[in-house]
Amino acid sequence: MKYAKFVIIGIIFGIIMAKAELISWFRIYEMFRFESFHMYGVIGSAVILGILFVQIIKRTGAKDISGQEISINPKKMGVTRYLLGGIIFGLGWALAGACPGPMFVLVGYGYYSILIVILGAILGTFAYGLLRNKLPH
Amino acid sequence: MDFILEPWPWWVAGPVIALIMALLLLFGANFGMSSNLRTVCTMVGGEKFSDFFELDWKAQGWNLAIVIGAIIGGYITVTFLSSGETVDLNPQTVESLQSLGFENAGGTMVPLEIFGQNALTSIKGVLILLIGGFLVGFGSRYAGGCTSGHAISGLSDLQVPSLIAVIGFFIGGLVMTHFMLPNIF
Numbered sequence: 497m498k499y500a501k502f503v504i505i506g507i508i509f510g511i512i513m514a515k516a517e518l519i520s521w522f523r524i525y526e527m528f529r530f531e532s533f534h535m536y537g538v539i540g541s542a543v544i545l546g547i548l549f550v551q552i553i554k555r556t557g558a559k560d561i562s563g564q565e566i567s568i569n570p571k572k573m574g575v576t577r578y579l580l581g582g583i584i585f586g587l588g589w590a591l592a593g594a595c596p597g598p599m600f601v602l603v604g605y606g607y608y609s610i611l612i613v614i615l616g617a618i619l620g621t622f623a624y625g626l627l628r629n630k631l632p633h
Numbered sequence: 634m635d636f637i638l639e640p641w642p643w644w645v646a647g648p649v650i651a652l653i654m655a656l657l658l659l660f661g662a663n664f665g666m667s668s669n670l671r672t673v674c675t676m677v678g679g680e681k682f683s684d685f686f687e688l689d690w691k692a693q694g695w696n697l698a699i700v701i702g703a704i705i706g707g708y709i710t711v712t713f714l715s716s717g718e719t720v721d722l723n724p725q726t727v728e729s730l731q732s733l734g735f736e737n738a739g740g741t742m743v744p745l746e747i748f749g750q751n752a753l754t755s756i757k758g759v760l761i762l763l764i765g766g767f768l769v770g771f772g773s774r775y776a777g778g779c780t781s782g783h784a785i786s787g788l789s790d791l792q793v794p795s796l797i798a799v800i801g802f803f804i805g806g807l808v809m810t811h812f813m814l815p816n817i818f
Contacts, residue, residue, distance in 0.1 A: 499698040501660065506702015507709065509653055514710035514742075516646035521743040522720045525730070528803075528810035531723040534643050539784055541647030542654075546789025549655040560661035568786055569663055571777055571794035578794045581776025582783075582801015588768025589802060590809035591761065591817075593743060595780040596666040596773060599766075600700050602743070604707025609748045609762060616766025621670040623767070624774040625685035631775065 510601045519601045521593025528590055577633040588620075638716035654785055662695055665782035667773035669693070669700050718742045733818040746818070761817065776801060 516538060517523050527535035552558070553566050560566050571578075589595050592613045594602060599617065602610040624631075654664040671686065672693040679686030711718075722739040730738035735746050745752070752758035773779040776798045778787060784802070787795020 499694060502662075502695045502698035503702040503705070505653055505656060506699035506704075507706040508649065508702075509699065510703035510706015511710050511714065512641070512646050512649045512653075512706075513703070514707050515641040515714060516643065517640050517720050517742070518646065519707070519742065520720050521747060522722055522726070522730075522739055524806070525810060525814075526722055526726040528806045529726060529729065531726045537643030538647045538650070539780075541644060542650040542785055543788045545648050545651035546654055546785060547791065549651060549658075550789045550791075553655070553658060558659070560659050562661050564661055566658045566661075568658070568790040568792075570790075571787060571792050573794060575797055578776050578783075578797040579801045579804075581772050581774070582798040583772070583805040583808075584768050585772025585776055585779060585798075586802040586805020586807075587809045587813070588765050588770075588772055588805075589780075590806040590814070592765025592769060593747070594765075595769060596670060597703065597779075597781055599769075600666075600703040601707035604704035604709075605711045605742065606708075607743055607748045609750075609753055612753075612759060612762040613766035613769075616763040616768075617667075617670050617770030617773075618673050618766075619763075620767035620770025620772070621667075621774050622674050622679060622682070622686075622770075624771050625671075625674060625679060625683035628683065628685050 509597065510604060513598055513601045514605055519594065519598035519605065524590060524593045574633060577631075580632070592616075635716075637714060640721070650785060651789070654781075654789060660695075663782070664786045665696070665778055666699075667770070667779040667782060669696050670770050671774060672697060733815060735818070772805070 513519050518538060523535055526532045558566055594610065594613060596617065599610055599614050657664045672690045675686040675688055675690045718741050720739040720742060727738045735744050747761060776783065778798065783795040783798040788799065
């Protein structure tokens with residue numbers, strides 16, 4: 497069962513996303529109006545601790561369980577694709593109130609209309625695949 | 634045990650998310666939820682239409698396992714770990730939502746005006762969900778990642794492209810929230 501540990505990580509992820517209300521459309525709306533610290537606290541503390549973890553991994557040269565050196569996929573430098581893609585993502589994030597993680601958590605939470613959002617996200621991904629060579633990157 | 638049923642504060646959620654990212658690195662994986670959308674495109678035959686979807690989706694099985702876990706986690710939370718769905722919003726947020734016509738802002742996890750059964754009976758309601766998702770899917774692949782891949786993993790690794798993407802996320806989110814949502818609702 498090589499996938500079991502990933503299912504367990506997913507369950508922990510789902511519980512934390514739901515219990516901290518990170519799957520709430522309202523929390524996203526509130527964040528973009530700067531009327532609560534909650535979302536900034538979550539992302540900020542995750543990043544600060546994440547920086548610490550990554551530095552520890554890099555400085556100790558830690559290996560993963562299969563003995564490979566650990567690395568986070570380095571993103572090719574550029575501006576256009578990250579800025580334009582980011583803006584398009586942000587428009588959808590604030591409209592649907594969910595990014596790709598919470599979308600799936602909301603299915604389990606019982607709001608099945610989110611399946612339409614997931615369908616839209618798959619179609620959007622597919623459309624990018626079709627248009628990729630015509631877009632500025 | 635009441636604290637388990639109450640909403641959890643940011644200082645629990647943030648560190649756990651960082652731990653999940655670190656744990657995935659130790660398991661030889663990278664934290665990134667939107668990649669699953671690409672994998673699904675490959676699974677339904679997307680490679681016939683674009684070489685972007687030519688990938689070995691079985692190698693992405695671990696990430697699909699996380700998706701299955703996330704769905705189970707949502708179910709466990711609503712079934713066993715909640716005493717109610719109320720989201721304790723800033724009163725100013727509630728007021729602005731009321732002025733847009735949201736009747737029970739914060740009374741449920743997500744607004745029924747968007748996610749309730751009634752919203753699905755109008756073309757406009759369905760389009761809001763479909764277009765919102767489309768923008769998230771298109772934008773995350775164009776930008777090469779979403780909140781988990783860029784805002785958490787990328788920023789933790791101090792990658793400049795991820796910072797640019799996160800700035801983009803916020804520009805888009807602010808434009809939608811302040812200029813577009815008031816015209817949509």
